[in-house]
Amino acid sequence: MTRFKIRLWDKENELWVLPDTLKLKPNKNGGCTEYDNDRFVLELGTGVKDITGREIYEGDIVSWIGHPMTGPGDLTGAIEFQDGSFVIAPGDEKSSSTEGVPMATINSLPLFEIEEAGLTVLGNVHENPELLEVEDD
Template sequence: MITHAEMSPDKYVLMQSTGLKDKNGVEIFEGDIVAIENHPFQKKKGDMGVGMEINGNYEIGWEKHDLTWCAGSLLLARLKPYVRVIGNIYENPELLEAD
């Protein structure tokens, strides 16, 4: 139990739930970083112009224009079977750094 004396408001960040869960049943929040893996449209090595570069790490955010949750610019609701929460932007910002 945390006492009032131990609480520091600037130590915690509230994160909005998306109402969705990843492929392992983990709740997804705004600011989470998710890995997208094995998507059927993922471009395979040797493919000639077919598919997209989808596999990778994405920040979850609210898309104001479309009024929906997105992983990068991809619609989160359509990616759920391929998404795994791996961290968040506050505790693991290095997960979004390009290799």
């Protein structure tokens, strides 16, 4: 059986909670998936670690230094789960689908295509949304 790493953001109290502190209800398939999704944001671990060995989760804001499309600079974006895989979605414009969290204006980059060696976790979309803001020229 595959074990997934998860973390939970409590929107009401604006803090991280341990998954085992919630009263999860079993579903028909034997899993435990029912929780108060109006209050909590469940985020999956990607199985990828950054250059410091830190686990990267959905909702993390990462920087990839030396991205081919940005030349010598870096690409900063949020980790999202799209179409069955984790991607880096560059923070270039607002999307109404994720409560105003910036989404990609260029193609999102699948995490499995990126070398872990260049990724650094800068923060997350809950505590550090300003990291995704694009400066006006």
